[in-house]
Amino acid sequence: MSKRQKPPLQLTTAQQLSSIVKSARDIMRKDKGLNGDLDRLPMLTWVLFLKLLDDSEQMREEKSKIKGERFRPAIQPPYRWRDWAAREDGITGDDLREFINNDKTDKLDGTQRPGLFAYLKSLQAEDAHDQRRTIATVFKDVNNRMLSGHLLRDVVNKINGIHFNSSEEMHTLSRLYESLLKEMRDAAGDSGEFYTPRSVVRFMVEVTDPRLGETVLDPACGTGGFLVEAYQHLEKQCRKAEHRQTLQQKSIFDGGRGPLLAKTR
Numbered sequence: 001m002s003k004r005q006k007p008p009l010q011l012t013t014a015q016q017l018s019s020i021v022k023s024a025r026d027i028m029r030k031d032k033g034l035n036g037d038l039d040r041l042p043m044l045t046w047v048l049f050l051k052l053l054d055d056s057e058q059m060r061e062e063k064s065k066i067k068g069e070r071f072r073p074a075i076q077p078p079y080r081w082r083d084w085a086a087r088e089d090g091i092t093g094d095d096l097r098e099f100i101n102n103d104k105t106d107k108l109d110g111t112q113r114p115g116l117f118a119y120l121k122s123l124q125a126e127d128a129h130d131q132r133r134t135i136a137t138v139f140k141d142v143n144n145r146m147l148s149g150h151l152l153r154d155v156v157n158k159i160n161g162i163h164f165n166s167s168e169e170m171h172t173l174s175r176l177y178e179s180l181l182k183e184m185r186d187a188a189g190d191s192g193e194f195y196t197p198r199s200v201v202r203f204m205v206e207v208t209d210p211r212l213g214e215t216v217l218d219p220a221c222g223t224g225g226f227l228v229e230a231y232q233h234l235e236k237q238c239r240k241a242e243h244r245q246t247l248q249q250k251s252i253f254d255g256g257r258g259p260l261l262a263k264t265r
Helices: 014-028 037-067 093-101 116-121 131-138 149-159 167-188 198-208 225-235 241-250 260-264
Strands: 104-106 112-114
Touching (some): 116 131
Antiparallel strands (some): 104 112
16 A cells, blocks of 8 residues: 555444444533433434535545546535544634534634534525535524533544445444434424334335336435335346436435435435
8 A cells, every 4th residue: 555545444333333423422411502312313413414424525526536527515615524523623612613603703814704504504506416405405494502612522523433435334324313313202202203113114115126217206205214225226226327327317206306316416
């Protein structure tokens, strides 16, 4: 291996992932701004989302370099995870809270720029497949309720230990996230929300047996469990490049405008 090559990141196992998330939740329990799992889970969600998004962006950027293509990031500096969150000794305390929460934050030269959430909510998409539309929608009603910027830094440092560099890792996170949602449902009492066990989802997809060229629609997809299993089922039928194009652009829909995979590329 040459000195310039980076060693491949190790996969985060299900056990490690569960331990990291548990540690992050334990830290959140110390913050007076969060009242139970109904507050902690949304907080954990947006932190995980930004880490996953940045890992995905870095993978896409590497692929673009290999192909000699121009890469345009969905999020510009200094708002990428790697800019403000990746260093353990990075911005913390009141400075971190202000950077995330405030509509305007001070730059080193004395001028101002939008805070993190204000920036993410203001992202404008150029077309229906532009990832920035998804990001702006996700953060439309998101707020940071943690009062301690130091505890928030501790949470960020924990989540930074997760590396979303494989589809297997993302599936592991999906299963963990569904278990957290079940906990939140139990904490809230009977709210009329039900989460289908993954084994049942897999059985239903196998019995339905969707074929490549058909359309799979889940207009109230929640965490996307049915769509993920349907994608994996259809992927086994891909034999040519055009088959994969059909899978990615004409097969999986979540009730929004356009195919789900095309929106998240």
